[in-house]
Structures are given as C-alpha cells and as structure tokens.
Amino acid sequence: EDQVTQSPEALRLQEGESSSLNCSYTVSGLRGLFWYRQDPGKGPEFLFTLYSAGEEKEKERLKATLTKKESFLHITAPKPEDSATYLCAVTSRGNTGKLIFGQGTTLQVKP
C-alpha cells in the first residue's frame, strides 16, 4: 500500500531562518512526487513535480529534492508570506493517476 508521511506536523520559523520539511514515502514504483502549497480556506496550489532520485527543482526561496525514500522541501530565508501548509503527494505505477497525500506541514514564519 502506498503511503506518505510528512514531518514535522508544524514548524515555526523566524523570518530569515532557513529550514527543511520532510516527506517520506513508500510506493510500488514511484511515478511522481508532488509538492503543493495550501493557504487557509483555499485549494492546494501546485509547486513542483519530481520524478527520479537525485532530481532537484527550485522556485524562489523553495527547493525540492528527491531520494529513493524521501523528499525535502528546503526553505531558504523564509518570509512571512511563505506561511502556509505544504502538502506532499505521490503517484505510483500501481496507482496510475491517483494521488496519495501526506497530512501536511503547517509552516508559520514570524517577522
């Protein structure tokens, strides 16, 4: 059974304090790993897709990396506007087209 676990559940940072969010996954043949951002009361917003171990993608202060067992979302010098819940999801060859989500990490960045 495909599973995704995110840690920590909540993270508080000071503005400018860099950190990383973790997404551990167990799948039968990874097809893609996705990161989304979700603001309160809104739908998830797509950030990145990673397909194979060693792949990295960047967008502004965010950088996503992927290994065979986990993915990290690195946040460099965060700003208060980066405060949100970050969701990780996977799709596998055994579950084509179906996303399995983790529970999310809620990030709060204080000025």
Add this chain to the structure above:
Amino acid sequence: NAGVTQTPKFQVLKTGQSMTLQCAQDMNHEYMSWYRQDPGMGLRLIHYSVGAGITDQGEVPNGYNVSRSTTEDFPLRLLSAAPSQTSVYFCASTQGRGGPGGFRDTQYFGPGTRLTVL
C-alpha cells in the same frame, strides 16, 4: 480562464438529505477528480474521471456518486448525507488523461466546498 470552479462554497445539510456539489473547468482538461480533506487525514481521493463517460473509484468512494457527461463538468452527488461526510471537498483537473504524474501533469485545484452534515 476561470480555471476550476466549485459551487456552493458552503453548505449545511441534515442527515439523509441529498445534494450535488458542482465542479467545472474551462481548460479542456481530460482528467478530473474529487477529494475530501479532513483534519489529520490529509486529502483523500473519492472518484476520478479520465474523460467524458469514464469514471472510476478512488480511495474513499462509498456514499458518493459521480458522472461525466461533458469534458467541462464533473458533479459529485451525495444521495443520503451522513455526519461522517462533513468535510471540505476539492475538485481538481489535469490536462492529460494520465492525470497527475503523466505527461503535462500539473493538477489544478478548485477553491473547495465546505460541507456540514447535521
């Protein structure tokens, strides 16, 4: 483009009532899906469709029906609402038939419908 739209934004039902949550997209996407989001449970797939006339079950399909008569619309029906169906519901679409993970795989989510069943 309006993207993915959902109506209503909020709804309160009594146990046993029926209703339809509407979802529409104007991006000519082939793949559409419904999720529910509950505290501590994350987003869970209810039903999905890879094109007009084709639907399939996701992780938590019981108590929900779907149909896809057009490319644009993918309504979710609750035939007899139960308190366990209190949740936030999200509709999403992806350009390719393969859905997320396939070619051209960015999945766009709607703003959500917050449903309370008393």
